[in-house]
Amino acid sequence: MLPLLAQAEIPDIAWLPLVPHMVMAGAAVLLLTIVSLAGGRLPKWFASAWTTAAGLGVMATAIPVWIRVWRRGPHSTIADSIGVDGFSVFIIVLLAATVILTALIADGFLRREGVDGPAFYVLLMFSAAGGMTMAVADNLIVLFLGLEILSLAVYVLVAMHLRRAESQEAGIKYFVLGAFASAFLLYGIALVYGATGSLNLYAIAGMVDDDLSDNGLLLAGMAMLLVGLGFKVAAVPFHAWTPDVYQGAPSPVVSYMAAGVKAAGFAALLRVFVGGFGGLAGDWQPVVFGLAVASLAVGSMLAIVQTDVKRILAYSSISHAGFILVGVQAATDDGVSSVLFYLAAYAAMAIGSFAVITVVSGPGDEGAGIDGLRGLAARRPLLAAAFTVLLLSQAGIPFTAGFWAKFEVISAAVDARSFWLAVIAMLAAVVAAFLYLRIVVAMFLDAPDAGAPRLRIPRSPALAIAIVVLFTLAFGVYPEPLLNLADDALFNLWLTPR
């Protein structure tokens, strides 16, 4: 197998599967152009509406790709470096939905905070385009490109709130640690290339079997890749940035990070490890097992002592990452589809939860302490009820999408005979339930502070919250359609029999 770089001629390109990427990135460039030309003549809601339209456009153009996959089966294009499979379409649609919902939440927020402007939306779309590239990457360099596009945009988004020192601090912190993680990833790619002579996951998957299983170079490369990706999905022990960044970053950005960045990170993790290194599952499974246990334990236990709701949810997102790693650890078809279902369900809960926090925390993005939620049920019963549904979904209570997410992941783990991991994950879920109950107690069982200001809920975040709550409840009662989609969303990388 020749290295990709040595191929001089331009490979065949199937354009159709690339349309969603072009729509997302193109919409970002166009928005930048339009705004700089039209200046202040555009209505205030324009950028948000444009972004929403771009997200819908991505979803619409993903449909023909799905049909193509359905007709021809999973395959790849551009010299095998772009995967065209149900898996990537699922993640692309998920990222597009994340962008739409984030744009809806951001609209009111940016105007309230006086940091209005198209920059937020442009960066958001660029970042999502990067995430979409990670989801299709069958080549480690493409993966790295996608990761950098995603990350650089998010570094800026985190520091978006110019007047808040915490936001600046979070941006710097995320940037420094993120750059460090990218370096790990790149070094890992280099080592894998050194061991296998290829950057292509297809080629690597075909090569890695027993005779490469104790190749030190390859193992070191895999370990470094795991570090780099583990940072993006906020798995312990690469999680240290998460609470500070989640607390400091503007709330809509956090909702995108929790839902979108995590989904892209896990997509890459699945593609590289379950797909590319699937033949060496025996080597990396114990490590992922350890990461999962550590994330579950640290995430749910440290969240208990927090008082800031954004920090609580940051730790809970670490614990969710641990849960998703349980599905990764299974390294089976069921494991992959359970991760996809979990990512979709978690995106809804995370975006909804941070949307509620965006609305509840007043100007300056302060007041996200648990005290700020006290007596919310008396002041805004519907908002409190919506938040409760999302929190119960995070806890995995029946008749919410979160229950089926846990059900699927545990099912995959049990099927892969990882019984103890399943037990640990469920126990961690009980500990985590305590945190969600704390928030529910504050909202429903505590009396509101006297003189609490009347909450204004702008229309677009309300719409976003309504959408995710409906999603959570509808797929909580009847998860079959989403389960089937996740089951059908197969890799193009299953080369080694398992």
Add this chain to the structure above:
Amino acid sequence: MMVLPAIIFLPLVGAAAIALIAPSRSMVLKPVAVAASAATGALTLWLMAAFDKHDSGFQFTQLNEWVGSAGISWHVGVDGISLFLVVLTGVLFPIAIVACDPPHDAKAYYIWMLVLETGCLGVFLALDLVLFFLFFEIVLVPMYFLIGKWGHANRKYAATKFFLFTMLGSALMLVGMLALALLTARETGNAVTFNLLELADSAGELPTITARWIFLSFLVAFAVKVPLFPVHTWLPDAHTEAPTAGSVILAGVLLKLGTYGLVRFGLYLFPEASRYFAPLLFTLGVIGILYGAVVATMQRDLKRLVAYSSVAHLGFIVLGIFSVNIEGVEGGLLQMVNHGLSTGALFLLVGFIYERRHTRQISEMVGLQKAAPVLAAVFTVVMLSSVGLPGLNGFVGEFLILAGAFVAHRWWAVVAAAGVILAALYLLWAYQRVFHGTPDDANRSMPDLSWQEKLVMAPLVGLIVFLGVYPKPVIERMEPAVAALIEHMEEAEGFESPTVADRPEGSFEELRALLEHHGGDEGEGH
């Protein structure tokens, strides 16, 4: 058959209707709640009437595919084991709703009560493991809010403790359920299914050790819910802090979810493991009986005393179930109903007293009999039923349990019998302190039961006496299903369960005749 879905979802429809009532018309909240729960109760009574008492299998079943890709179906049905728990739920809920008015937020209160009823009925009627689990777990949410929002001083702590304890148990059960379904499917080569009946047929294929581990995971969930001795600590807090209606439903219905689960999923799915772990459960049951009784004796708080008496009574039920013979299991089932009636009634009475006196401290009450003779009389009947006095319902159940347990594990039964005496001690002593003596100023003017409260207590007292005198209608409907269960267990492992009938002294029919005769002699008397 649509009757079971109707029973399950009627309360939910009522809850939805209540949610739509405008705040200005709050006076119709309670009538709607009462109507929804009473209609459900009427349906369950119709179910009992239409139930074919000679059929040992599931009746009124309904089976639809639900989450086909995971092998989960909407599968409901009723048999002699679940029938009376359904009826108990149908009867207790309207009583609890009628008896107690919430002090605030009436709308949310009634919504949660009705959602709770749907959850409980779903648990008893589900014949699919995942469906069962969904209902089993969702019950936590309304109960959490009922305790946390309308409870007494320490309610937040009690509600959270209740939620986490129960969730801890069911978390492990979920892993066990998945392991059961997936590993069984792997052994038999069939598609994954969570259908209870199919799993009961094929679960025997599992290796013995695997089945024992899975049984343990189920056991943890049910033991917390029952609650069995070391994991019972949520119960006194939850029962004491809950509002009166919440305590009634907690004791009357919610605790039965655990014991019902032990019969339906423990014995039925894991015959070998149930018998293997029976000595452990026997021991825990007996510890529960003695421990509950001793701690109840020491209580200064009347409501807490009743709460601890539940620990003792539920110990008896576990003892009966794990005798694994017809008498024991039947006694356990009967005692579930009896405990629901008598402890539910006791919590109602304690609630009535609390509304009048605003205290639950036994030391602050004296001579209430003078001030409220009717309340005292009703309390006497209910308390004696809880003690297990012959002629009242508690006796029949305890007698069957002890008969079954004696055959299976003699010495445990002997020790457990001491619990009956202790029950008489703590309840009679409490009665004496509260109702006897000369009332002081605070207690002299306590009003007696109102007509509304009498109306609420009448069906409970009626059932307590009726089931004590003539338990046959209940037992004869339970017996075919219990016999089939025992037979299923014997087939599964080629084991003969010892029965009372093996002994030369008398057959079970004679025993029952003896009981009925005895009950007839005793009469009401109080």
